[in-house]
Amino acid sequence: MVSARIVRTLRLDGASLRNPGAVALCADFVTIEGMLDGRHGLTVEGETTLLDATVTGPVHLEGAHLSNPGGAALTAHGLTVGALLQLCDGFIADGRVRLAGAKAGSRICFDKATVRAPGRRPSPAGGWRHPSSRCAGRSRRRGGRPAVRHGRHPPRRPAHLAVHTGPRRPPLRRAGAPGDGDARLPWLDRGPDGFRPQPYEQLATVYQALGDGARSRTVLLAKQRRQTAVGAWYARLWGLLQDVTVGYGYRPLRAASWLLALLVVGTVLHARYRPARVSPDVAFQPVVYTLDLLLPIVDLGQERAFQPSGGQQWLAYLLIAAGWLLATTIAAGLTRSLRRA
Structure with missing residues (x-):
């Protein structure tokens, strides 16, 4: 369906597509003026690609099973969704999920999802993984807009998480309480490549846009502490003095x-x-x-x-x-x- 234009709904619920080891469903550059419905038992054996696709409504893949072991189960770089991108409620991907540059008008959901890519890097880019989702392997989040997920339980994290949100962009605004900033900080402290200040600054920008200046300052203080910890001994000593006395300016x-x-x-x-x-x-x-x-x-x-x-x-x-x-x-x-x- 490369570059196809579909009016209203592309309905794939209950479909079974097979092309193991190659592309099974190709909808690159497609324009869907409505909804993409892949719920209720959609099964794809092979890679599903939605490169630079545009869906004006929601994308529903709840309960879908995308299987391409050893490769990418879903490749959707540059995907633009006008509403929800639902990769949740029983969604299973045996292979990588690649969403670099993907945008959703509302949110990207991984609630109760399973992504299995042993030895590779599954990529839930565009929203923090929900506590009920499972991720096997190392996770890399790159190029998406960060959202603040809400919940009663602190999120569970993979052993390694490389976070890079790309250039500064307007943050994704969410209704409701912003949540606990301290619970989000461990996400940013698991990068295998060492400390990177940009994700801290972007998360602080999100909290600032939500009107929560206190949590924004908490994130920036954590960034300054991490930055000082990787410096020379005299920089760490000077940083400790600033931290104890004025909290690097964030605790006046x-x-x-x-x-x-x-x-x-x-x-x-x-x-x-x-x-x-x-x-x-x-x-x-x-x-x-x-x-x-x-x-x-x-x-x-x-x-x-x-x-x-x-x-x-x-x-x-x-x-x-x-x-x-x-x-x-x-x-x-x-x-x-x-x-x-």
């Missing part, structure tokens, strides 16, 4: 907590152990003196008016160093936030 309240803690400790110690007076005209204020040590560049007049000695001097050095380091990490976090804006 941590900086306020550290400043408040240092201010309280410094105030209590300076109130009990006062430094020697240098200027007789300035009254000692433990809070202001501690702030003068903590805040770089800012001069409140207390530091110049009093001279610490012994243990007090070491405390002053510690507060000054902590203030500079904290201010530097805050500035780095603010710079990153402004760059994102």
